[in-house]
Amino acid sequence: MESLSVTHLTIVILLLTFLYFLFGRHRAYSVAKTNGGLKGMHSLPSHYGTLVALWCAIPALLIMVLWKLFEPAVVDSLLASSIPDAIHAQGEKSVSLYRNEINNAVDSGKIDSLLDPVKQATATRLDGLQKNATLGLFVLVLCTAIVLGVLALKRITPKLTARHRVEAVIKGFLLLCASIAILTTLGIVLSVLFESIRFFGQVNIFDFVTGVKWSPQTAIRTDQVGSTGSFGAVPLFTGTLLISLIAMIVAVPFGLMSAIYLAEYASPRMRAIVKPLLEMLAGIPTVVYGVFAALTVAPIIKDIGQSVGLSVASESALAAGLVMGIMIIPFVSSLSDDVITAVPQSMRDGSFGLGATHSETIRKVVIPAALPGIVGGVLLAASRAIGETMIVVMAAGLAANLTANPLEAVTTVTVQIVTLLTGDQEFDSAKTLAAFALGLMLFVATLILNVIALIVVRRYREQYE
């Protein structure tokens, strides 16, 4: 019911806005008539209409949003007085329990179903408060919209710089939209940082970064064995690095050689066919690679290992790393392709003129010249590998092993984040908060890699432009 009324209100405001636009435009025409035609007006009639409409809509919508933000808090404090003291005395938990029961009864419209008369009284009061609040909101918002609209209509004169004002509002809106990127970053940093600080209040940051035992299971009773869990993240870091390393060992040679061939040797026709096909590898969702790794590649690797007498875990790091490497090939190849084609032709011509073969030119002239850009691309690919989630969630293990053997199962930072946070969870437990601490590590690590890569690539680009 509550959200419905807001929807209704929004629709009413939008209708009013449209009406005011028509009024404003009409009034501009009639003002123009008495002032020597449209030439005497500063702006077009539609600008005046838009200005009036904006005056009607923006303050009203702002008030609505602010009201809705503060309404729960105000209702809460007003209601607190009608909650019995006995319940207040029992502490915060029972108050919120009591509130929940009342809320449910009011939301479902079944106040009568509450048996306790005290509860009924509270519920009736809450119901009344909510109804009053909704009514108040309606009256206030509609009055604002209508009054400001009328005032704006009155102010339409030939000298009113309507277009400038409308365009200023539009530019403000554009700036706001552009700033959402900053807001997003801020949101990520704050949410991850805030929870991480709470985590490090419970678990020593030093233990987290240097500990070698990861078992986040916290017991229900505090006197049980291993009641606190242990949060040594080193096995996760090494697991992540191992899988990413395998991925890079696959992706760099294949990606780089494909890029070199496409940029230097391939005919334009072959390039036109092969390049989109390679990019298809990048367009395939990661969950598909995960399925491929878990259901196709891992069993094959296990069978091969067994046939030569090696013990291979069914969730080996090798399977996840190999498939991740395949996924990353197009990143490496398309970034390298860009930098290789950006190397000036004159450098190649010089090398050819000295009698070098094509491959010698590539190895001794083109690659060294393009190296910074290639390194940048490889770093970006590495950051992608570290942050990749679905392949490892499906194909890598859950147990934290501190090992460098690619045939064993290892776990990664992203796998642990997903395992810790999927399903029902208590939001304040160290187990859940640990996921945010891992998220912070992940964010910082990829950020550093990205920044270095961007700086390297930019510096390189400037060199030849």
Add this chain to the structure above:
Amino acid sequence: MSDETTQRVRATLKKRYLKEKLFRGFGITAIAASLGFLVILLGSIIYKGMPAFQATYLKVDITLNEDTLGVGGTVSDAEMQGANFSGAIKSAMRDRFPDVKKRKAKKNLYALVSSGAEYALAEYMINNREQFGQTVSLWLLADDEADALIKRNKDLSKPIRRGEFKNDSSALVTRLNKDQLGWLQSFKDAGDTDVRISSTFFTNGNSREPEQAGIRAALVGSAYTLLITFALSFPIAVAAAIYLEEFAPQNRWTDLVEVNINNLAAVPSIVFGLLGLAVFINYLQLPRSAPVVGGVVLSLMTLPTIIISSRAALKAVPPSIREAARGLGASPVQVVTHHVLPLAMPGILTGTIIGLAQALGETAPLLMIGMVAFIVDIPGSVTDPSTVLPVQVFLWADAPERAFTERTSAAIMVLLAFLIVMNLAAVLLRKKFERRW
């Protein structure tokens, strides 16, 4: 002197040419291998997924009367719906194999037919009332294990792959036992098995029974999520791109925005999931598992992609257009809305489609905000709990029943089909409207 140099060069020439050939060979090998991976990946998925579009049916003679159903022939539809159809199927199976006596053996016999067959039978009865009291031959949906064997046309007389045949690769991998295989064989010998193209996969929601599980709920969930993503990310991204390309002054704030956009484009998607969980679910108390939250998170994630490509499209509009419009008296905002934006629109739309395709395939952030629920019902609005196609793939891939493997691969085929269509649309759009100035 020069002769000597020539000699030395000549001597090494063969080796150098060999190296040149080898190098070229490496290049071709790398490309061939990469494309080979693509083919293997797609091939294995198509091979595994094709059977999901078919279903096996068993022909059974079912007596539909008051004895078997427990209701009369003239009761209301609702009462008929509640009649004992599963009992009717069971007695039909018993009639077919009268020498099955033991309780456990009977249970195994009933297990050959899907548990969903009774609902199909109920619907049939309601639509064909005149057949009440008769014995009719009907095709019933088979259970997933029987289905897998019949569809792949396996030799049912082979030993089952367990015990002494554990390492025999020609043995059957199945959960059915020897008796069940025998009954299945007798169905097959009598010509009472049929493999048909089935639409269940597209019309059903998720189910614990693989042969009844479908992707409809996930498809609808994906559609809602994508709708929200588009509605949020397209206008915001276009506005941001216009600001940065056309109006932004050279100052610190603009630099900050640009750096942020570039960085966000490379932030791992799971971090956006953490943001969604902390801000939208825990702080703003929005509903878990809802497409509206998923859409908001995905639009934050796709914004940088769309902004970057929209900026490229705006940049491609030549300055002369802007100057001409300014010269005719248009204000800066009018220049953009009347001239630059319409000209850049095909490029912007192309970027948007590619960004949305990315969002459609995204899984990790949605796991964080709880879109991993088991969804049977088709979600009716953007606030209903739902799941999306890639998450459905993830859930099925984890399921223990082997029959879910083919569902997994089939769902991937559907997902890839959507992605291919979207990318083709983007390519066509670019081809058709791209202008060279």
